[in-house]
Amino acid sequence: MSTTRSKQSVPAPAPATTATTTLVIVAGALILSAAMGIRQTFGLFIGPFSFDRGLPVTLIAFAIALHNLVWGFAQPFAGAAADRYGSAPVVAFGASTFAAGLALSAIAPSGALLVIGMGLLVGIGVSCTTFGVVLPAVGRIASPHKRSVAMGLVSAGGSAGQVLMVPLVQGVRLHAGIATSLFVLAFLMLLIAPLGIVLDRRAQNSAAQAGFADTPPAPLREVLSQATRHRGYRLLTLGFFTCGFQLAFIATHLPEYLTLCHMPIGLGATALALIGLFNMAGSWACGWLGGRYRQHHVLGWLYLIRSATIAAFFALPKSPVSVVIFAAVMGLTWLGTVPLTSGLVAKVFGTRHLGSLFGLCFLSHQIGSFLGAWLGGLVFDLTGSYSLLWVATVAAGLIAALLHFPIDDTVVTTPALRSSGPAQA
Template sequence: MSTANSKRFAPAFNQTTLVILAGAIILSAAMGIRQTFGLFIGPFSFDRGLPVTLIAFAIALHNLVWGFAQPFAGAAADRYGSAPVVAFGATTFAAGLGLAAVAPSGAMLIVGMGLLVGIGVSCTTFGVVLPAVGRIASPENRSMAMGLVSAGGSAGQVLMVPLVQGVRLSSGIATSLFVLAFVMLLIAPLGMVLDRRARVGTPRQEAPVAPLRQVLGQAARHRGYLLLTLGFFTCGFQLAFIATHLPEYLSLCHMPIGLGATALALIGLFNMAGSWACGWLGGRYRQHHVLGWLYLIRSATIGAFFLLPKTPASVVIFAAVMGLTWLGTVPLTSGLVAKVFGTRHLGSLFGLCFLSHQIGSFLGAWLGGLVFDLTGSYSLLWEATVVAGLVAAMLHFPIDDTTVSTPALRAEPAAA
């Protein structure tokens, strides 16, 4: 009997593991590549004579395009599967990098690194990959599986930066961007692996769900979904501000040269453990409670870092703690949406949440520069990130995570 059971469950286990691995590789490539864009600001300015503000705008624009394109990419993956969406996104991402590599003007750079890369990222990251993982994983293991994919995806942030730096220094901007474009083309076929859930021997059938329009209307009236979406704005705001402005802030504090880059690398390294841990916690405790505590820990860490004297040791500790809470919100947020609404339209529903995150990201990066230009200090933004985190925590604790009823189920006629 036990032998029969092991034979029945082994295919599902193997398929789940394969999907997790493919998802981690796709995320690792896409997220890792976009983390290297800061390395091109100086070279584009010095070698091609482009204004720094224009280069920074192109990089910031891809975040906004990513956010607005994410619901559509998620909806397409829900309807047609991940394979065509990932293939289209990887190809578009590669085209954007290739266009940036040969861009003779700022307009072409904005189209390549801003518009095309933004669309490509939306098709090859969280809103497409995590729903595919969520559909194949069992409900009790869903949060853990999403955490594993997010943790594996963080490896790209650690690996891509030294790769790009080495190629750029030895062969120039264009070659390094073409290498990144080639990496994106290599992952294009992996979307087919994300759709392998259909071949599992004992598939899990969810209850029938309503059409997308009806589910979106239900979500728009769901207080918990609205609170979750508002809270996700804070995540993007905090992370984009820190990732964009921490190095400059540390230089203003007379910290050693290179400590800012070290801090960002440490954040990426500890994010691997943090994403896995948040996924594990989300499988054992109520996910909105874990999110609430995560935002509280973030706010306390940011506040302490801002108020206490700056030393290399304090910067390292800050980077480590922030890394542990960095992208752990993603598997928790997507897992909570899946718990409440199911996985059939998870890409669409998570995509709308993620739009809020990306609007916060755009504002965090842009307002940081604007406030500094106006006041000569980042103090106001550090204080804003603390307050935003406290507000986000208070929004998450009262969320109702009860699975919603499915109108389509009641409307279906009984089987003959």
């Protein structure tokens, strides 16, 4: 009976044109490229902040780690706001807040202001300009059988920022100092503020065609409560913790680790740029695989590959060649988890509340990011080595793989979660 009523009240979605979908993908990729590319450069500032401003590594790592934690806690609310009000105001607010945090970090004379700028303000800004706001807009406009590929393309395009931002920041910092490089990044964030209009207009038109306009959204508390009772959603959320833990530790501490290993100066920046370059191919490939195979199985294998790569890199002798190989393989598996995870949430629960549901799942990812970045600095200050954290990243990846393989990806039919209309696998 409920199925009949749903079919009568919700018109069939009109397919989006190729031009419309392309516009959304390009806009989403540019937003992600700026936001993700900028935050990926923070590891390059640990040494300069420590030597030039006399700040302890633990404090700098805490500021970087805090933005991950704030990002995680703010993401469900940013996603819910974009679900309800559209992407334009959320992206504009986030880009402005992100830029303010970078500017404050540029002039911060003390550790406390650095924590507020790079930790609190940047964290809020990132939550409004990255996956939890951009990917739901893409997921709503793409057809179900092309959704995973579209999300992979956006994530891949977003990786261009890492390729471009890391050498840009490295060059500006070496020639003009920390403050100038951070002001340049703040200006770039302000440039992407209007792009949310493209996501907003296109996503809302698609939502209206799909019948969202006739279906009032269920209360956020009810939606999240029902999702958290789903075993597969809980396993997915727990596994996503590992992704954040591994990526934040490597992105934040790899440059300093390579310095300790007596690698050439600048190799750390090169490695981060290579990770971004290969992530472009990896994100697209993971989206493509997610459209052809069960997404949680692809995720399980991805975590296994990551753990094997990290273990080999840590155990084997270091050389410029081994660093390049490590960066390339890690790049292929870097953000491929995001289109797979968001695509799996969309497959099981639909797209009506995707921003909220993926946002809550992403909170787990960011708790892992906080711990990966902060514990790296803490363990190094206490022991003078990163060895314990390298071992922890390997173990976490193995656990994540075990959590993902048994996930049930059956489409749910609960009204509050499926208010977007008939289930579409």
